Amino acid sequence: MTEQLRDRYDVVVIGGGAAGLNGALMLARSRRSVVVLDAGSPRNAPAEGVHGLLARDGMPPAELLERGRGEVRRYGGQVVTGTVTGAAREAGSFTVALEGGQTVRARRLLVTTGLVDELPDVQGLRERWGRDVVHCPYCHGWEVRDQAIGILSGGPTSVHQALLFRQLSADVVFFAHTAPPPAGEQAEQLAARGVRVVEGKVTALEIVGDRIAGVRLVDGSVVARDALAVAPRMVARADFLAGLGLRPAEHPSGAGEHVPSDAAGRTDVPGVWVAGNVTDLAAQVGAAAAAGAMAGAQINADLVAEEARRAVEARRDPFSAEAEARVCEAVMGDRRHGL
Structure with missing residues (x-):
């Protein structure tokens, strides 16, 4: 002390x-x-x-x-x-x-x-937390503006989070991860704002150097992203x-x-x-x-x-x-x- x-x-x-x-x-x-x-x-x-x-x-x-x-x-x-x-x-x-x-x-x-x-169990996510893995558009949104942003579904606020980050970038992808894809009004909102929904569990982040390069899905495919927003x-x-x-x-x-x-x-x-x-x-x-x-x-x-x-x-x-x-x-x- x-x-x-x-x-x-x-x-x-x-x-x-x-x-x-x-x-x-x-x-x-x-x-x-x-x-x-x-x-x-x-x-x-x-x-x-x-x-x-x-x-x-x-x-x-x-x-x-x-x-x-x-x-x-x-x-x-x-x-x-x-x-x-x-x-x-x-x-x-x-x-x-x-x-x-x-x-x-x-x-x-x-x-x-x-x-x-408490973060989702995705390889590489904890290591990038607070850098290019973020949660709050008001705390970190300006820093990832105009980048390719991913939204990892994980809670009741995930679709709202996606719409907030869409204000900051025209390139936003919503990863359904372990949850069912959005339906009804939420699905319509994402579609109307040009947010693409990708189904399938996310297993890891692709890291190149000291930056996120993409999001890897359980089928082995990788969706290129510069930043990932999560809702812990x-x-x-x-x-x-x-x-x-x-x-x-x-x-x-x-x-x-x-x-x-x-x-x-x-x-x-x-x-x-x-x-x-x-x-x-x-x-x-x-x-x-x-x-x-x-x-x-x-x-x-x-x-x-x-x-x-x-x-x-x-x-x-x-x-x-x-x-x-x-x-x-x-x-x-x-x-x-x-x-």
């Missing part, structure tokens, strides 16, 4: 991507003690640049995260490398366990661990929340599993918020960062309300042991922040 963990924080943020760092930034600027625990495996690591993000378009993902870490630290927040293995509620707070046996306590949790892309099944990284009774659920779109929450990021477990791809499978970097900021502000407001309630109780009954403990806790919290 790069920084020394304290025993207790107002908020522990689990996940150090755009959502987690922006949430931590809002909390640190509100003078909350906050630490970001980051396992160091961002989903967009293979991509050359972040796109569709105003004033940061094309910036390498690693550079964006490094800048974000610096901003969180500037306001007194911590960013620590570590993998969370579990979380539990104990005596009104949360205990977060890390690999290696270390634990840290928090009054609130913000979970921003993102998701895992997206699964939230949230197994460590099972101890809190919080588990991923099937997303309404059928595209994978997410941790459900309200618009502000609140989960069904009081004191636990989520933001970014762990709850919104389709969120791009800008949307994930915005959701993190929203969750951070909501968490701070929740803590403010709790502190005000405790102060009122202590004022009404200043001699109770419980009130004395609450005042001591508040004073210690003020001292931590130099107030």
Whole structure:
């Protein structure tokens, strides 16, 4: 770990991507003690640049995260490398366990661990993922514009994906792969837009040098392509929340599993918020960062309300042991922040 963990924080943020760092930034600027625990495996690591993000378009993902870490630290927040293995509620707070046996306590949790892309079992596909094997026309579409693009069927959004990429290139082929070819209105839409449908299972990508050259079918034929779009099944990284009774659920779109929450990021477990791809499978970097900021502000407001309630109780009954403990806790919290 790069920084020394304290025993207790107002908020522990689990996940150090755009959502987690922006949430931590809002909390640190509100003078909350906050630490970001980051396992160091961002989903967009293979991509050359972040796109569709105003004033940061094309910036390498690693550079964006490094800048974000610096901003969180500037306001007194911590960013620590570590993998969370579990979380539990104990005596009104949360205990977060890390690999290696270390634990840290928090009054609130913000979970921003993102998701895992489960890709089709096609030889060569994983190796080219995030380069010329893509999934999002808004993240990568401009970079493959006017190229020969293939769409690998694999989920309920595949035909929609094909129509989106058709906006970017006149040469789009839809590979039915292991699914039946599109029928009815979907087949009519593809035909009307000039998208050819190729039946037969896809077995491998043909790679020449450092680029895709084609898509190989089970019968041995190869369809020349420069890029391939897939619709992976997206699964939230949230197994460590099972101890809190919080588990991923099937997303309404059928595209994978997410941790459900309200618009502000609140989960069904009081004191636990989520933001970014762990709850919104389709969120791009800008949307994930915005959701993190929203969750951070909501968490701070929740803590403010709790502190005000405790102060009122202590004022009404200043001699109770419980009130004395609450005042001591508040004073210690003020001292931590130099107030």
